[in-house]
Amino acid sequence: MSELPVLSVSDFIGLVNQTLDLAYGSVIVEGEISSFRVAKEKYVYFDLKDDSATVNCFMTVYQLRTPLEDGMRVRVYASARLTEWGRFSLVIRAVEPVGEGALKKALELLRAKLEAEGVFDPARKRALPEYPERIGLITSADSAAAADFIKITGERWAGLSIQLVDVLVQGVDAPDHILAAIEHFNQMSQPPEVLVIIRGGGSADDLAAFSTEPVVRAVAGSRIPTVVAIGHETDLALAELAADLHASTPSNAAELLVPDKKEVLAQLGSLRQQIGKWLESGVSLKQAELKQMKQEIIQAMSLRIGGIEHELTLKRTLLDALNPMKVLQRGYAIVRIEGRAIASVRKLKISEAADIEMRDGIARTEVRSVEAG
Amino acid sequence: MADTTKTYAALNTELDEVLAHLQSDVDIDQAIVLYEKAQKLITEIEDYLKAAKNKVEKVKLKFR
Numbered sequence: 001m002s003e004l005p006v007l008s009v010s011d012f013i014g015l016v017n018q019t020l021d022l023a024y025g026s027v028i029v030e031g032e033i034s035s036f037r038v039a040k041e042k043y044v045y046f047d048l049k050d051d052s053a054t055v056n057c058f059m060t061v062y063q064l065r066t067p068l069e070d071g072m073r074v075r076v077y078a079s080a081r082l083t084e085w086g087r088f089s090l091v092i093r094a095v096e097p098v099g100e101g102a103l104k105k106a107l108e109l110l111r112a113k114l115e116a117e118g119v120f121d122p123a124r125k126r127a128l129p130e131y132p133e134r135i136g137l138i139t140s141a142d143s144a145a146a147a148d149f150i151k152i153t154g155e156r157w158a159g160l161s162i163q164l165v166d167v168l169v170q171g172v173d174a175p176d177h178i179l180a181a182i183e184h185f186n187q188m189s190q191p192p193e194v195l196v197i198i199r200g201g202g203s204a205d206d207l208a209a210f211s212t213e214p215v216v217r218a219v220a221g222s223r224i225p226t227v228v229a230i231g232h233e234t235d236l237a238l239a240e241l242a243a244d245l246h247a248s249t250p251s252n253a254a255e256l257l258v259p260d261k262k263e264v265l266a267q268l269g270s271l272r273q274q275i276g277k278w279l280e281s282g283v284s285l286k287q288a289e290l291k292q293m294k295q296e297i298i299q300a301m302s303l304r305i306g307g308i309e310h311e312l313t314l315k316r317t318l319l320d321a322l323n324p325m326k327v328l329q330r331g332y333a334i335v336r337i338e339g340r341a342i343a344s345v346r347k348l349k350i351s352e353a354a355d356i357e358m359r360d361g362i363a364r365t366e367v368r369s370v371e372a373g
Numbered sequence: 374m375a376d377t378t379k380t381y382a383a384l385n386t387e388l389d390e391v392l393a394h395l396q397s398d399v400d401i402d403q404a405i406v407l408y409e410k411a412q413k414l415i416t417e418i419e420d421y422l423k424a425a426k427n428k429v430e431k432v433k434l435k436f437r
Contacts, residue, residue: 130382133380158381159427160427161430164430166434173436176436177434181434265422275408279404
């Protein structure tokens with residue numbers, strides 16, 4: 001018998017784990033979940049099985065991106081480990097549902113959970129800025145989705161500043177990338193006015209990152225209003241339900257977010273004509289008012305002048321009536337002594353010269369006698 | 374030349390204010406001043422929309 005080293009149990013387990021690290025440091029295993037349970041609200045245990053074998057799995061609750069349950073087919077990203085109690089298990093880094101059935105089930109479970117919490121409540125939706133100036137864009141920088149969004153915002157609007165964070169938009173690491181990008185923008189001292197999260201079409205598996213719990217919660221909890229447009233599917237990703245606005249495609253996101261400058265320029269053209277008409281009508285109105293005022297003044301003046309003239313006529317008539325010289329026409333005479341009119345015989349002296357003015361001349365006389373009445 | 378330091382939102386708000394004033398009870402002299410101001414603002418906005426460009430900046434983050 002060859003000489004083999006004698007190992008303690010701990011050393012043996014340590015050696016096995018070293019070997020496992022070297023040979024199977026990182027594995028991906030696919031199977032069906034059974035005996036799923038959560039202990040102390042922190043630790044997740046389940047068995048992963050196929051038709052003929054079973055392996056124990058362990059992970060923490062914080063690593064769970066999506067609800068799991070028995071019967072679900074999943075893929076686990078893990079490392080193999082022999083515990084100090086001699087139990088072999090897979091220590092899971094990430095787990096994702098596999099196949100349409102499992103994905104759909106996971107989605108249903110998560111949607112129900114988040115709906116019950118009010119994460120998708122329409123009352124939570126915030127208004128987007130009418131004329132955004134700064135946009136935070138989260139997507140794959142080299143994707144058609146990014147190109148479409150940038151092209152259409154460029155055609156429709158002007159003066160935008162777009163900060164683009166390049167992220168993975170599918171695969172097991174995608175949720176971490178998307179979360180980091182959302183956090184980056186939310187922590188800026190001068191954050192953008194709106195966050196746009198987009199990706200183009202793909203299978204349900206491809207789009208799964210946008211229906212993981214951490215991503216959905218990050219979208220809902222973002223202090224910056226969010227617009228999410230994932231794929232071309234009619235079924236919405238959960239992040240789209242949590243967003244303040246969801247769009248059907250990345251291009252549609254651009255259309256909903258910014259106005260069309262062609263329409264705005266046309267409206268401005270109409271407005272020019274409109275205010276020109278306002279001014280014209282205002283001037284016409286003032287002109288009409290002035291004309292009316294002028295007529296009223298003329299009318300008032302005419303009445304006044306007429307009144308004055310009438311008054312003059314009356315006074316002329318009266319004056320005429322009061323003209324002392326008119327009295328002579330009726331046969332009366334004015335007696336004057338030294339040019340002064342005398343109204344009483346008592347003022348007359350015998351032998352005094354008196355002038356008698358009659359309607360057609362003056363007679364010079366001498367007072368011969370006076371007889372008072 | 375249009376004041377490109379002002380954003381569309383700022384110019385549009387200013388125009389809305391002038392238009393509101395123009396539609397209120399102002400005398401003809403004031404109306405002419407406001408009319409000219411509105412026309413000038415419309416020109417500024419048009420120039421802005423035609424001339425201003427969008428800026429795209431790529432941000433590299435370090436991921437775990």
